[in-house]
Amino acid sequence: MRTIQVSDITKNIKEMCIEANHFLTPDMKEALENAVQTEESSLGKQILNQLQENLVIAAEDMIPICQDTGMTVVFMEIGQEVHFEGGSLVEAVNEGVRQGYVEGYLRKSVVKDPILRENTKDNTPAVIHYEISDGEKLKITVAPKGFGSENMSRVFMLKPADGIEGVKNAILTAVKDAGPNACPPMVVGVGIGGTFEKCALMAKQALTRPISERSSIPYIKELEEELLQKINNTGIGPGGLGGKTTALAVNINTYPTHIAGLPVAVNICCHVNRHAVREL
Secondary structure: OEEEEHHHHHHHHHHHHHHHHHOOOHHHHHHHHHHHHHOOOHHHHHHHHHHHHHHHHHHHHOOOOOOOOOEEEEEEEEEOOEEEEOOOHHHHHHHHHHHHHHHOOOOOOOEOOOOOOOEOOOOOOOEEEEEEEOOOOEEEEEEEEOHHHHOOOEEEEEOHHHHHHHHHHHHHHHHHHHHHHHOOOEEEEEEEEEOHHHHHHHHHHHOOOOOOOOOOOHHHHHHHHHHHHHHHOOOOOHHHOOOOOOEEEEEEEEEEEOOOOEEEEEEEEOOOOOOEEEEO
């Protein structure tokens, strides 16, 4: 049995909120650099260069990459041999978010009630997802999610007869409907299978997979590559102003489902696809 103090959780969550909002992960940075070289549209190339300049300024001056610093989504993969001490784990996570957003001067975008709309003034509470794994490790992923792209997300409850062509059509429909609103070039997270809520969670988790990694399932790997090509052939382009770089990656997760169902969720993220990952 391994003991972790919840104060360590707070400290790391605080740092990760600030890190994710100021610096891209290496895979995203590399993908954007490559996109500048491969984009054929002169306007698209100009926009990509401006995005690169924005990233440099954000890192050097410690200014958030985007003014929408998102609602904080936290994935916690907890080893079953881990024991937490020192207080509530939920409160520790939210305290880390509070400190990160208040002390990091990040925009507070969370309202206490979805109808009454009173701002909580510290970006809490976070949306926390827990997963129990073997061993005694704790893996934390902090993914601030802006709502320009979040609002473009979709769930399709397809019929099994719709098959893989129905899945492709659903994903392409979501991307085309999003157009410029998701701040392309985008990363497209997809969940296929499970239930209504499971496919949505898988789509969200798919966004945190390094975009240089393809699915280990051969036909899903082919589907990711095919859809990326089709999405980039839509001509939406950087900033929605035309070009071949509409998406940087399509990441698909799957799960077993019911004989009568074929749930598909599409969770789109903008060109920064912010997240930070640590293992304690």
